[in-house]
Amino acid sequence: MSADTATIIPLTAVEPAMIEELLDRAFGADRHARTAYRIRAGMEWLDALSFAAIDADEMLVGTIQCSPIALIDNDARPVPMIMVGPVAVVPERQGEGFGMGLMAAMLDAEARMAANGSPSFPQVLIGDEDYYGRWGFNANATSGWRCPGPYEQHRLLARGAALSAMPRDGSLGPWNPEGGIVGKD
Numbered sequence: 331m332s333a334d335t336a337t338i339i340p341l342t343a344v345e346p347a348m349i350e351e352l353l354d355r356a357f358g359a360d361r362h363a364r365t366a367y368r369i370r371a372g373m374e375w376l377d378a379l380s381f382a383a384i385d386a387d388e389m390l391v392g393t394i395q396c397s398p399i400a401l402i403d404n405d406a407r408p409v410p411m412i413m414v415g416p417v418a419v420v421p422e423r424q425g426e427g428f429g430m431g432l433m434a435a436m437l438d439a440e441a442r443m444a445a446n447g448s449p450s451f452p453q454v455l456i457g458d459e460d461y462y463g464r465w466g467f468n469a470n471a472t473s474g475w476r477c478p479g480p481y482e483q484h485r486l487l488a489r490g491a492a493l494s495a496m497p498r499d500g501s502l503g504p505w506n507p508e509g510g511i512v513g514k515d
């Protein structure tokens with residue numbers, strides 16, 4: 331069996347407890363302390379950009395979630411971005427193409443929304459450029475960006491047409507388009 335037989339469905343169709351269990355298996359139960367979790371702390375994932383992979387036996391094998399965040403520039407102005415992740419495939423099914431299928435579904439959805447007139451925000455993640463580079467993610471724009479916790483700067487990757495207009499320096503953190511910068515006055 332392979333990802334050729336995978337079905338990609340909206341993540342909203344999956345029981346929340348099953349998503350949590352899958353994430354615990356892919357990242358470990360201590361995953362909430364990770365820097366990526368701190369960047370998007372308190373943010374709901376975006377329904378339109380979050381998906382699950384189901385195999386031919388209708389088993390949940392992977393998920394991708396995206397959340398609204400912002401790069402807060404040195405003048406405390408938030409510049410909206412999309413945080414990609416977690417991207418997770420259950421350990422025994424990794425390397426079968428499910429991760430690529432989930433990434434493609436998310437990027438297709440993002441492109442369709444942009445084509446239909448929705449604002450297109452740059453995407454950011456913490457991950458390996460060897461993997462995410464195939465979708466245009468790289469660390470070229472991120473050397474002056476900071477994260478709330480430990481991370482390797484070369485693994486802070488971004489992509490998107492609007493990247494060239496992003497501030498060179500700033501801090502990544504949760505951002506609610508309606509409520510402003512989360513955790514700040």
Ligand SMILES: CC(C)(COP(=O)(O)OP(=O)(O)OC[C@H]1O[C@@H](n2cnc3c(N)ncnc32)[C@H](O)[C@@H]1OP(=O)(O)O)[C@@H](O)C(=O)NCCC(=O)NCCS
Pocket residue numbers: 356357414415416417418419420423424425426427428429430431456457458460461
């Ligand atoms: C990273 C992850 C999502 C990739 O999904 P996957 O279904 O295992 O990967 P795919 O089958 O889609 O892709 C396989 C290809 O990517 C490569 N690849 C996978 N992970 C990689 C990594 N971290 N760095 C470089 N290449 C990687 C494989 O070598 C393989 O290459 P090939 O096609 O040339 O043989 C998955 O392995 C996973 O859940 N890992 C644990 C959680 C994690 O680290 N998530 C990413 C951070 S959010």
